[in-house]
Amino acid sequence: MIGYKPQEYLVRKAKADLTLSLFPALSELDEVVVTGIGKQKVREIASSVTTINMENLIDKPVTQLSQALQGGGTGILVNQSSGLVGSDQATITIRGVATVNSTSPLVLVDGVPYDMNNLDPNSVASITVLKDAAAASMYGARGANGVIVITTKRGVAGVINVNYNGYFGIQKAVYTPDFVNAPTYMQMVNQKNINTGGAPLYSQGAIDSTASGRYPTLYPNTNWAALTLRNSIPIQQHSLLVSGGNTASRFVIDINNTDQLGQLQELQGIPLSKYSRTTVRVNSTVDLTKNVLIYTDLFSARTDQTEPFFNYGGRNTSYFYSRLYIAPPNIAAAYPAKPASELPSYIPPGYTFYGNTGESWNPVALLALGGTQKTSSNLAMINMRPEWTIAPGLTLNGQASYNVGSGVQQVSENGHVYYNYFNYLSEGVPVTLQDYSSLQGGQTYFLWGGNLDFKRSAGKSSFTALLGYTQELSSNQLTDIALRSLFAKATYAYDERYLVEVGIRRDGSSIFGPGYQWGNFPSIALGWNIDKEPFFNIQEVTGWKIRVSYGSLGNNNVNPYQYQTTINGNGTENNIGNPDIHWEKTNMVNIGTDLSLKSGFEATIDWFNKRTNDVLFGVPPLLTGGIGSGTDGGNSGPLINAFSARVDGLEANLKYHKKLSKDFSFNVGLGYSRETSRIMKLLSGNAPIINGNTILYVGGPLYANYGYRTDGLLQQADINNPAVAKMPGEQAGDIKYVDVNHDGTITTKDMVPLGTTQPTDIFFGNLGFNYKGFDFDGLITGQAGAAIFYTGQLANPFNGGEETTPQKSQTDTWTPQNTNASLPRLTDGGNLAFSDFYKHSGTWERVRYLQVGYTFPQALSNKIRLKSLRIYFNAQNPFTISSVKLIDPESQGSLYTVPIMKAFTCGLNVKF
Helix, strand or coil: CCCECCCCCCCCCCCCCCCCCCCECCCHHHCEEECCCCEEEHHHCCCCEEECCHHHCCCCCCCCHHHHHCCCCCCEEEEECCCCCCCCCEEEEECCCCCCCCCCCEEEECCEECCHHHCCHHHEEEEEEECCCCCCHHHHHHCCCCEEEEEECCCCCEEEEEEEEEEEEEEEECCCCCECCHHHHHHHHHHHHHHCCCCCCCCHHHHHHHHHCCCCCCCCCCCHHHHHECCCEEEEEEEEEEEEECCCEEEEEEEEEEEEECCECCCCCCCCCEEEEEEEEEEEEEECCCCEEEEEEEEEEEEEEEEEECCCCCCCHHHHHHHHHHCCCCCCCECCCCCHHHCCCCCCCCCCCECCCHHHHCHHHHHHHCEEEEEEEEEEEEEEEEEEEEECCEEEEEEEEEEEEEEEEEEEECCEEEECCCCCCEEEEEECCEEEEEEEEEEEEEEEEEEEEEEEEECCEEEEEEEEEEEEEEEECCEEEEEEEEEEEEEEEECCCEEEEEEEEEEEECCCCCCCCEEEEEEEEEEEEHHHCCCCCCCCEEEEEEEEEEEEEEECCCCCCCCCCEECCCCCEEECCCCCCCCEEEEEEEEEEEEEECCCEEEEEEEEEEEEEEEEEECCCCCECCECCCCCCCCCCCEEEEEEEEEEEEEEEEEEEEECCCCEEEEEEEEEEEEEEEEEEECCCCCCEEECCEEECCCCCCCEEEEECEEEECCHHHHHCCCCCCCCCCCCCCEEECCCCCCCCCCHHHCEEEEECCCCEEEEEEEEEEECCEEEEEEEEEEECCCEECCHHHCCCCCCCCCCCCEHHHCCECECCECCCCECCCCCCCCCCCEHHHEECCCEEEEEEEEEEEECCHHHHHHCCCCEEEEEEEEEEEEEEECCCCCCCCCCCCCCCCCCEEEEEEEEEEEC
């Protein structure tokens, strides 16, 4: 058969039914990839499409599928913002940011919009990223942020195959704050008090006694992290995939279970941080007749997430991590037990006394006496896709999909009162018994539609055409969003040399008001395979293509019904509607080339420009009818199409793979993307839009940091010199701000843009090799171009609000004896203005994984009746290179951020 590898089977005895499976024999250029609704040969694609390296998934300890896209291709920025178990999904941005609204790409799983993080990574067959307008043209209204197309595995005719893949391992935090000890903390508090005109809070005798460690009850020196956080956190995942069938019916059954604990210790034997997920997928393909088949996919998932709960909503895992910063190291975690005879009658025998202000400060007390918040979610989906081959080259495809999600949250916390160890008086806020449940979610999604697919080849010409229609309805409690779409696409290839793709989609969305519900999104792409030209006779070049495309896409990812004005329970407006809001439209140009050499070298280079017009932006609240903002009757202000922005980008992906001998082969790859954004026009007469520490201005990026320039620290000579501009109340040792407008004072008029908030450079590199049964695979990713700024307690641990314990890198502060210090003097809430004084390089690199595996010889596997047996060892996120000391450069965040985890696992892959 054309396109398949030949296979021989020795018949040793008579069999009533013999089924053999043939496997595709395709070169990479002839490989067929899913490009949305249809499929295309790589050689005949004229648009910008990236196929994710599946090595990022295979046998890796990936708990959320979005994490596997890190380093998967150029133009894709993937970052984790949290390491909270069950909520450690990565955010994905494709080809930069040209909107202030959602930048998340559209994700399709077997043709249905779905959260990829619900999938078992082992069930995924392919991931394709549609990056330019021509590639994503079939998803017009939702394609401006790119489209990720995921297909799951399907059965093939043949013997039953059983594949088990599982791993066990431990996790550790990538970053842990390194706090000063109690004596140093006490000295710094004293210095702060002296700097602000007060007296030292702690005597030298108290500091010395704390340092000696001889009196831990009276002079404690507590390491909160050591008492409350796990050093090693267990994780495990098990996946079982069964596939097979015959020429009439094929199937895949995939069952996956993931279990991981969080970093918080179990002080009372009850897991306070835990996550588990079980998924079941059944994919079947049935040939109803010779020319009619139906794909049926059933999927269900159950997730259970447990977090601590600390009296009042919102006080959970993130709140606990902030207490590690805020709890002083010189209060006790818990005091020695007292005999019942010494306790007053209202304190029960065996009562544990925790350090002072326990409810507010003491992390050990929070874990020991706090409650739990358990959230359970259930998801189910059915997806049916009939396919009728009406005639050779003419196929009618249908699709109907329905999925539903619901959940419940249960809160449980025992009541308790904190008593002082020394005087037995109650302190802090007494906690009352809490035990209740509430329903969560309640989302449903329905899609139905179909498309007519035509393919015809004549001589050297091949032609395809597609015409389709879909309807979608998403419901979330009281909110319904409907989308109706018509789309068409045609491709033409002459002798595989000249390629043309033309597409258009028309979408109607209920998100917008009358007159603005419909939008049109056309695209065109041209390609030229130069290596197919008769005049091109360079034998070393196996493929060389030039591509150019242009198209228009939309972004409707905003809250619905913003065209309507709504009122609150008081009868006053709380949302000012704008009936004229309409689509954000992104026009994109892409020019690219693909080169393949016989030696094993491959290169893909793309330049693109995308411009987003009519960006939807929420303006400040209006004072209409006497209703102001920030009051009980305040309004949120209308959404308007406010400005235009563009992103220019360059992407380069280089690969080299070589088989040096029968036993040894290797591959190496490098990827680099540069993306710069710029504001082209602002609706408000091009006047800048300032929002806190960020600014939008014509010619600037989307967004730019906004703050003060600085020139080191003020010395006493500067204080004595009236010509040196200063903020009111500044003293020697404070930050020296630059008087930009030269008016002799430091005011907000001196604030200036301080660089983009988005990274401009994204890069990755991978290396792998195979030697006999051994294999190695490694990946490193990184980014640069956007600085990291310390704010709040990271800038000044004594920030005037909830003060925190300084970290060791925050001890080099200015004093009259240390005037060359790197940090300003210690004060209550001073030196906190957003400025480049706290600006640090945002360049960082992280080793995503290092993996070594061994596949046992086939003869040995056969002896134990296995098709194959492989073991592997993996280190995920083991190393990070960064000059940033106080936070993790990837997640950034604040003292409330749950750290990202590194994992060290051992796995087993068995095929029966």
